[in-house]
Amino acid sequence: MTLTLQDAPVVAPESVLDQLRAAVGARNVVTGASELAPRLVEDRGLFRGTASAEIRPGTTEEVAACLRICTSAGVPVVPQGGNTGLVGGGVPYGGVILTTGRLNQVRDIDPINATMTVEAGCILAQVQAEADRIGKLFPLSLASEGSCQIGGNLATNAGGTAVLRYGNTRDLVLGLEVALPDGQILRDLNGLRKNNTGYDLKNLFIGAEGTLGVITAAVIKLFPKTVSRATALVACGGPHHALALYDRLRTRHGDILSTFEYLERLGLEMSLAHSPGTSDPMAQAYPAYALVELATSDSEADIGPRLEAVLADALEAEEILDAVIGASESQRDALWAMRENMSEAQKSYGASIKHDVAVPVAQVADFLTEAVAAVRAHVPNLRPCPFGHFGDGNIHFNLTRPVDMSDADFLGEYDALNRIVHDIVVKMGGSFSAEHGVGLAKRGELRRYRDPVALQLMQQIKDALDPHGLMNPGKVL
């Protein structure tokens, strides 16, 4: 997909590039085609754009200076972190790309306040490791954590596997520093748990996908490190049974329930086939599985037996059919791998059409039932591989092409299947983008499904904060 707006992409004049060179140093303004190339396309090659240069500021002040220069000259700016986004939000349409990789300092760690002040370009895995080093946990965790940057996580309000226990990225942030389109800097790096002094600006920039300014640093929350965990793969008859199990676990162990992920038989088989040396830990095949985990910072909480007890109750209530508890760290890792390898494993089965949707948790089983039936009615023999963050109501509703259909023919059904799935989601009060954002890929869906009054408010805010429309143009709105 190529980004196409009404106007032709803006080419940054050489005079502007010279000003940018003066601001950040000549070697931090990259214009060579081969160096620029990886910044113009996202990982999977789905979205491509053009840009005159990549600008690599090294400080917040340099970011602000770049924005001032570009705004004065009418040159669009596309902020980019690790370029791992899945909706084309970092793909440029002319102008310049501003990358945050050189803003990679951990400015402060406060163990007692349980906070860390990080610059936008810190790799997520690095942030996790820094927290771990002082005996704390930064819970945000997602597939691209080895290369994504915290600034991108903030700009997209990233989700992942720890939302059930710790919330979305926005819930992990206390303070923010933002370079604004006009070159001013919002300095609000507070580490406060309570602060009712005016409008909540922080949450406006978090999740705005770089369309209102560039997040340059943040104060993030740390948590007590998990020292004890109990993990089980649980087999059940289908999503409605999984929902009953979820409700049971949350009601009794809501304090320490850290994971409730879901996958179905086909997904498990794909995952096993993809990973040599792995095997089904259960003696027979079941329709659906939940990966559940209890975790605590109390080394004496003895949670293994507590997990066994609640699963025994669920077995007796006929909510579940079988369960395997990971007795060692390596067994736990093996159970997690079945879930984590799913997305990668799916690739070898041919083209797939994916949806990142959420419904109220109470509707998640109904959604799975209705949506599977509906897409099967449209493309007989397609292979649904739904999986994901069941406890958040967030399903990656992935569809693999039928065995006997070409990739191209299947991908021809992209829009039709999107419409079927998203219509069901929205009918159930759900979201067509649970954690990946809007970017370029879902702008049309935003216009179709969101309340027009909400869209109007967003546009008013965009116009107020970025009156010339130069921040990541063509994304979100």
Next chain:
Amino acid sequence: MTLTLQDAPVVAPESVLDQLRAAVGARNVVTGASELAPRLVEDRGLFRGTASAEIRPGTTEEVAACLRICTSAGVPVVPQGGNTGLVGGGVPYGGVILTTGRLNQVRDIDPINATMTVEAGCILAQVQAEADRIGKLFPLSLASEGSCQIGGNLATNAGGTAVLRYGNTRDLVLGLEVALPDGQILRDLNGLRKNNTGYDLKNLFIGAEGTLGVITAAVIKLFPKTVSRATALVACGGPHHALALYDRLRTRHGDILSTFEYLERLGLEMSLAHSPGTSDPMAQAYPAYALVELATSDSEADIGPRLEAVLADALEAEEILDAVIGASESQRDALWAMRENMSEAQKSYGASIKHDVAVPVAQVADFLTEAVAAVRAHVPNLRPCPFGHFGDGNIHFNLTRPVDMSDADFLGEYDALNRIVHDIVVKMGGSFSAEHGVGLAKRGELRRYRDPVALQLMQQIKDALDPHGLMNPGKVL
């Protein structure tokens, strides 16, 4: 304190009142002086205003119609819930008061999604009771819960005693319905745990104190009901010891730590003297006390012994000097009462000057030490009664007049003491309003202490959403 703006207060013309009568029914437009009187002044009599009428819409559509009528006529609107705010945010300056008391329906309860859809006028205690009725917990809890309305809690992002475990009010909200100044309605009553579809409008209205629109309904989060709790009053040598205890409890029992409140000896004595039949549960007097509680939804978690064990460790480490564990429900209630009666008890000791401040938790002990010394240097013999939400870094830094000073003389030091305290708070990276908001009382502090760029952004948002400045004028900005 009387609200005074540059312009004279607007008197709503009779023609506008007639339009409002047509919109909400004649008996829901109250103009009689005696009926109107309690709406013009806040509880303690500190803030007084004027208004032409109280309008009592009964539906969201009626709220919207009232706003459309008033905006067209240039008549200011001051939204008011239970009128329990502490910073004059609901005090009118001309125009009309729009009260939400008739919007008092619980529209929906979903036990599996763990959400409730409530209208703005629901009393907080009623919301708590509805949640309890289906075996859930709505954790927001504060002194005025018997009369404050959830809409006001949302508009002010209320704090209270459960923030440590469950977050501020904004963290308890999933979806929102808002009547906008121009009479449009933002309908976003979603019950989703994840939803990345554009800017976060919800958090803009939460905490805006009615200056951007009127929140008419919300989807709020429910939690598993607490079925087991262990409560202790712990004595220690001062705030630094309390901080060490807090860190120990959070590190080990962060999952189930639900309370860490603080008070000092003078406060405890006031509280005991205020409540006949109560007595100091410890054999001797200590400088400072923490009220701590572990709570869980797991009836078999056996948390009493776990609390005893961690307190024994703290005693051995000489962080604490004594502890009393509430063995029965009535003993627990008695320990809580010592903390909860403090504010009321203080009244009989003469005039007091109060501060609702927050610092990073790591600074809270330093703040108490430095601020007490500073205010004592300014008014020798004043009696500091700091107490509050220590675990959130939020201290109600209350100062009672010296025994031998008149109320009037002491209150003459109001501004000077505010300045001393707030300067220390802000130097430590703190907030001059942790949970009470800005309203009328702290507008000056907002201008003095907040980053000018933040103020400018707030004003841009205000101008974009309420271009005629008719929503609760003179508050916040």
